[in-house]
Amino acid sequence: MAQRAFTISPRWPGALSGALVLVLTLGTLAAVALRADWASGLSPADWAAIRFTVTQAFVSAFISVLCAIPVARALARRRFRGRQALITLLGAPFLLPVIVAIVGLLAVFGRGGIVNVFLGVLGFDPISIYGFHGVVLAHVFFNLPLAVRFILQGWLAIPAERFRLAASLGAPVGRLLEIPMLRAIVPSTFLVIFLICLTSFAVALTLGGGPKSTTVELAIYQALRFDFDLGRAALLACIQFGLCVVAAVFAWRVTGTDAMGAGFDRVVARWDLKRPLLDYVVISAAAPFLLVPLGMVVLRGLPGLLLMPGTVWIAALRSILVAIGSATLCCAMSVALGLWGGRAVAVIGVLPLAASGLVVGTGAFLIVYPFVSPSDVALIVTMLVNATLALPFVLRAIGPAIAAVQDDFGRLGASVGLSGWSWLRIVVLPRIRRPLGFGAGLSAALSMGDLGVITLFAGKSEETLPLAMYRLMGAYRVDAAAGAALLLLALSLLIFWICDQGGRSDVDL
């Protein structure tokens, strides 16, 4: 059908959602740009923050990708017990709240952590996790799994016939097949991770700080919360936005893969594998790096659960409500945009990827500040911003499913008179249950663990669970913080699991 002569869904919900996304991304940016104190220029400290931000992102992305190549190669070539579980686990850091992972990393690499205990026994000086190398370590922890998934997908996308052909020719597999694949995949992987590291506020907040290791986002936070210098915060937010746009444009131009997809379960038959030992060494080195910090969260958290002050439970309740609200809004917007379709939606759908939570937050702060106390709207703003930032991922999950429903059943629906709400209720929602459940779980978990915009807005009585946990860490209540970390981890995974299962319950689609 070249011409769609009939309309089955009204346009306004999509237009409304698109408008909300535009207000929260470009609107907040405009607010920031208008308020920015351009005259004073950048201080040496600001330049240092920019340098630190770019350097740490570059080094983090470089190490993540470099380490990911042998791990992906090993996973692509070997089949062993627990391989599928390990690959599933590689997807977990996406759902894992950053602050929880940091607690795990502190338990391993921190002052009283496992590594320093060993070093002490051996008579070495303890290492410190704070500063540049701590930030890089945390970023590698988060992004190594992502890089492995990207690159593994590249490996598995090489058709089995090519390996067979190479084997029959006696040709070197590496030069013929693997290096060209890496040349295509690695740059986009690097840039995506670089972009993620540019905007990871929570890592810099907990492990960075001080004049030597302050990121631009951290400087925004400090300008807003401590100095209440709105002009400088706005200026820094513009800088941060500029950095993100440059990286996003590069990433957009070279990206083509989708690591969220399925199909990791096959191992290609190979004829060039003689020595399995190296592969297993690589896997046994990478797996503990990811697993031990997570294990430590559970181990330290269990006793801590009893030591948490009552306010943590109330913060947890607040977080659950924000997560539910954010997921509902995000899914509603994604469905509306998906039904609308078209090129405008494609642009709106990726716009939030270039937005950083702190920039959006600063803009929102500047917009609401003249009218209400920011702390009064802390939770609602957090909910809106979380929903917007999760939108690209959810839209990517459900957009194709909605398009397929319209292609397959649009004419049937129109001919029996389904339209608007009945079309949505009877056909679209039941048929996109699976991706919608996944998307809801994803956006809920991302919102649950978010420690970004809330830090700009919240006072004493609006803290979410991640913020409550951060404050416990700041007050050196390590055990209570560990308990809160375990609670946050459990809630994030649980809310994802409930939503995802909800989408799977209807088996006979």
Place this chain on the structure above:
Amino acid sequence: MLICDGLELRQDDFELRADLQFVVGKVTGLIGPSGAGKSTFLSAIAGFFVPVSGRVLWDDMELTRLSPSDRPVSMLFQDNNLFPHLTVAQNVGLGLRPSLRLSSTEAGRVEDVLESVGLAGFGGRKPAALSGGQQSRAALARVLLADRPVVLLDEPFAALGPRLKDEMLDLVKTTLADQGRTVIMVTHDPNDAKRIADDVAIVADGTVSMPVATNVLFDDPPPALVAYLG
């Protein structure tokens, strides 16, 4: 009478003109080479394809600007005639009420129509649990229940084997045609047309010809039909 008045369809370099009438209560076969525009012509009558010019009329009522569901027209497509996630009874019930909020009398009518197409007791199943022939029957049941005077069949039975297809055509004859509906069916098999069509219209060379009685047409085929039949 269903009237195509100077209807002109265009898409890229494809063009089709139609200036003809379909007599109420007759089954008309549309026959012609593939790519001639048989399906596109049906789409235009159903409201899925916007004509460049001309009108579609049902007696005095102009249909050209109406949305598909506002036309007195039901259509069966080549595939995807049932929603796979709805039960057979729900799929059929859509013909009665798109909101699916059926009263108990209406639910009774769904049962009755299922029985009339030989699917008594199948209402609770999903389409995947039905054979191809049974799926066709369920789709036909929805059209029967929808009670719209014009029915367009875009080769909905093409995927069935010869015996099942003949069974379905006979069912169309004994249900839709005997109720006095105006049926227009696309076919590329002359035997389908001979089996149930009162009239046949040829779609070839950018035009839809005026329908002619089936036996007359096949006794003395015009050049376009001869070229198609070979």
